[in-house]
Amino acid sequence: MSISLAIFLVFVAFTLGITYWASKRSRGAGAYFAAGRRITAWQNGFAVAGDFMSAASFLGVVGLIALQGFDAFLYSVGGFIAFIAILLLVAEPLRNSGKYTVGDVLAYRLRPRPVRALAALTTLTIVLFYMVAQMVGAGALVTLLFSGSGISYNAAVTGVGILMILYVVFGGMLATTWVQIIKAMLLSACTLGLTLLLLGRFHFHVGEFFSAVSRIVYHRNGELIVSDFLRPGLRYKPPYGPLDLVSLAFIFAFGTAGLPHILVKFYTVPDGKTARQSVVWAMVLIGSFYVMTSALGLGAATVVGPDYILTHGGTNMGGPLLAQALGGDVLLAMVSAVAFATILAVVAGLTISASTSFAHDFWMNVVHHGVERHPDESVLVARITALAVGAVSIVAAIVLGPGSNAGILATFGMATAASANFPVLILSIYWRRFNTAGAVTGLSVGLLATLFVLVAGPNFMGIDPPNTANGMRHLIQANPWFPLENVGIVSVPLGFLAAWTGTLLGKDPGAEAKFNELMVRANTGLEAEKAT
Amino acid sequence: MNASEERTALHESGGTEWDRIATSQQFQDLLALKKVFIIPAFIFFCVYYFLLPVLVGFAPKLMSARVIGTVNLAYLFALSQFVVGWTIAWLYLKAAAKFDVLTREILARVGVRQGGE
Numbered sequence: 001m002s003i004s005l006a007i008f009l010v011f012v013a014f015t016l017g018i019t020y021w022a023s024k025r026s027r028g029a030g031a032y033f034a035a036g037r038r039i040t041a042w043q044n045g046f047a048v049a050g051d052f053m054s055a056a057s058f059l060g061v062v063g064l065i066a067l068q069g070f071d072a073f074l075y076s077v078g079g080f081i082a083f084i085a086i087l088l089l090v091a092e093p094l095r096n097s098g099k100y101t102v103g104d105v106l107a108y109r110l111r112p113r114p115v116r117a118l119a120a121l122t123t124l125t126i127v128l129f130y131m132v133a134q135m136v137g138a139g140a141l142v143t144l145l146f147s148g149s150g151i152s153y154n155a156a157v158t159g160v161g162i163l164m165i166l167y168v169v170f171g172g173m174l175a176t177t178w179v180q181i182i183k184a185m186l187l188s189a190c191t192l193g194l195t196l197l198l199l200g201r202f203h204f205h206v207g208e209f210f211s212a213v214s215r216i217v218y219h220r221n222g223e224l225i226v227s228d229f230l231r232p233g234l235r236y237k238p239p240y241g242p243l244d245l246v247s248l249a250f251i252f253a254f255g256t257a258g259l260p261h262i263l264v265k266f267y268t269v270p271d272g273k274t275a276r277q278s279v280v281w282a283m284v285l286i287g288s289f290y291v292m293t294s295a296l297g298l299g300a301a302t303v304v305g306p307d308y309i310l311t312h313g314g315t316n317m318g319g320p321l322l323a324q325a326l327g328g329d330v331l332l333a334m335v336s337a338v339a340f341a342t343i344l345a346v347v348a349g350l351t352i353s354a355s356t357s358f359a360h361d362f363w364m365n366v367v368h369h370g371v372e373r374h375p376d377e378s379v380l381v382a383r384i385t386a387l388a389v390g391a392v393s394i395v396a397a398i399v400l401g402p403g404s405n406a407g408i409l410a411t412f413g414m415a416t417a418a419s420a421n422f423p424v425l426i427l428s429i430y431w432r433r434f435n436t437a438g439a440v441t442g443l444s445v446g447l448l449a450t451l452f453v454l455v456a457g458p459n460f461m462g463i464d465p466p467n468t469a470n471g472m473r474h475l476i477q478a479n480p481w482f483p484l485e486n487v488g489i490v491s492v493p494l495g496f497l498a499a500w501t502g503t504l505l506g507k508d509p510g511a512e513a514k515f516n517e518l519m520v521r522a523n524t525g526l527e528a529e530k531a532t
Numbered sequence: 533m534n535a536s537e538e539r540t541a542l543h544e545s546g547g548t549e550w551d552r553i554a555t556s557q558q559f560q561d562l563l564a565l566k567k568v569f570i571i572p573a574f575i576f577f578c579v580y581y582f583l584l585p586v587l588v589g590f591a592p593k594l595m596s597a598r599v600i601g602t603v604n605l606a607y608l609f610a611l612s613q614f615v616v617g618w619t620i621a622w623l624y625l626k627a628a629a630k631f632d633v634l635t636r637e638i639l640a641r642v643g644v645r646q647g648g649e
Contacts, residue, residue, distance in 0.1 A: 070606055074585060077613045084577045084620055088570050207601045214602035231596050232588045232606045242589025249585040253578065276628055280621045287614045294610075516554035523562060524635050526553075526642065 004333030011341045018178045019171035030532045032172035032379045033100040033356050037531040039268040045281020048265045050180030051349040055137030056410035063318035065297025067306050069229030076290035078252025085257040087279040092272035093429045093522035103361035106428050109514035111436040116361040118443040122420045123260040123357040127350045129413030135397030138343045161394035164347040168386040176348045183345035190338040195292040197326045198299040213298045218306040229301050240483040250488030255414035258421030261353035270531040355385035419491035420446030423499045432515045437506020442499025449494040453487040562634040569627040
């Protein structure tokens with residue numbers, strides 16, 4: 001346990017040093033919100049990867065694959081492939097035509113106040129979902145690792161929260177970026193090391209490994225069964241399972257391209273070309289990470305076994321338990337420290353995107369009509385927001401406690417991004433006729449549809465047998481109105497439909513007139529924000 | 533009109549100057565070149581990606597067929613998504629180098645140099 005704490009403390013000391021350096025360097029809004037736009041392609045690629053590869057993908061997905069096999073791997077495939085949409089459709093136009101937030105691109109030719117207010121609202125909603133997922137991951141880790149060391153769940157959550165506030169309040173985007181770069185390096189190295197150790201256990205014979213994966217013995221509903229964990233259908237079963245899978249694909253294919261904490265990273269590079277190259281860097285890192293985590297998940301099922309995982313910390317512990325089985329307590333300690341670093345880097349990224357959106361979109365442009373009353377007001381507001389976001393997350397994580405799956409919570413955030421942000425962002429960049437009414441209906445219907453279908457589905461509604469444990473009970477004891485766990489197949493088309501209908505009903509000649517300007521800027525980088 | 537005068541005009545005449553660039557032959561060529569790559573690539577990505585959950589969900593028997601040892605079609609198809617993703621990214625980088633050439637020409641005409649080039 002002390003090794004884990006030592007590695008983690010080194011990481012913390014190092015990142016606080018970076019924060020100090022960044023706080024000395026950064027002056028003004030461009031530096032605080034966008035790291036002076038001087039991050040290079042590889043640096044931003046690592047930072048995006050560090051921002052994206054969350055506790056949900058490391059702890060959540062490895063654990064889910066360890067318990068449910070191949071079906072859970074589809075989360076990873078989706079998480080990776082979504083960067084194609086960012087690369088082809090979003091990164092360059094966003095960098096070329098915006099300043100700090102997604103709201104900037106929307107406000108470019110639409111009426112700024114309503115679209116910025118709604119963009120800030122969807123951003124905060126997405127960030128909240130994600131933040132809870134990360135905090136729950138941190139909590140689950142503590143429950144397993146530090147149970148003997150006197151560090152409680154509450155203390156650990158508070159610690160993570162305070163660190164994240166320090167990074168963001170004092171170091172802004174520059175410190176956040178470097179924390180993410182270092183974390184991405186640590187996580188990639190750790191995953192690679194674990195994968196090699198795992199394959200070593202099977203004498204580096206891939207056939208031997210997969211042959212073990214094809215005969216996993218475990219208990220299901222009290223019965224001892226043998227399953228091939230590469231076989232589809234262990235998680236998503238008929239009648240609704242197949243449709244649920246397609247629905248999940250909707251969320252992933254389009255959701256990542258609407259995630260505010262990912263999109264803001266493209267403002268930190270000098271130009272559109274660098275933004276493009278950084279997406280490709282991120283794709284290389286994230287792709288290889290996910291391929292390896294699929295092996296780790298299957299490895300955890302083989303080496304550790306689903307039964308052991310379920311009785312020793314549950315879903316999120318698949319990866320750490322595999323590390324323990326492969327390399328003893330030392331490796332477990334290292335992996336846990338890296339998982340903690342992962343959580344810190346992601347929550348810092350979430351916090352800065354939330355505070356940027358609140359300060360820049362809502363405070364400066366909605367409340368004060370874009371007029372800064374004294375210099376650096378927006379930075380001050382962002383710092384206060386970061387403090388508030390941090391405090392709220394600490395309290396929320398403590399109130400909710402450990403228990404829910406980090407991977408599933410994060411997909412809720414992704415669903416909102418896919419259904420509200422993505423349609424409106426794409427239509428705003430590519431459809432000449434698109435207007436304010438379309439953005440307003442798209443954002444609000446996308447957001448409400450996601451939440452409504454989610455609450456009406458089996459995640460919230462269900463009739464539990466009388467002996468179900470308290471924490472496992474559905475919130476609403478009734479048959480679900482909507483049969484699928486994943487809402488994308490309904491909410492994404494609804495988001496697009498609402499944006500389209502709103503556009504046809506609304507009149508906004510200004511928006512259409514400014515389309516040429518947006519198009520030229522988005523495609524050429526003419527008059528784009530410069531590095532400072 | 534020399535380059536710097538043209539740049540001033542861009543600021544002063546607002547929308548009109550943007551419209552002039554937007555309707556210029558060079559800019560239209562750039563858009564056409566982008567469309568030729570981006571639209572097919574995006575459609576291909578969508579079809580190829582959505583095939584995975586559709587086949588896994590609706591043809592689980594087919595996808596459970598073992599291809600190499602105990603490794604089945606489903607897992608290989610899922611892994612191929614990564615290869616396809618990386619390939620699209622690589623092809624896009626190559627195509628985008630051509631976009632950059634055209635973009636530089638357009639910017640040179642408006643008298644603005646792209647940063648770092």
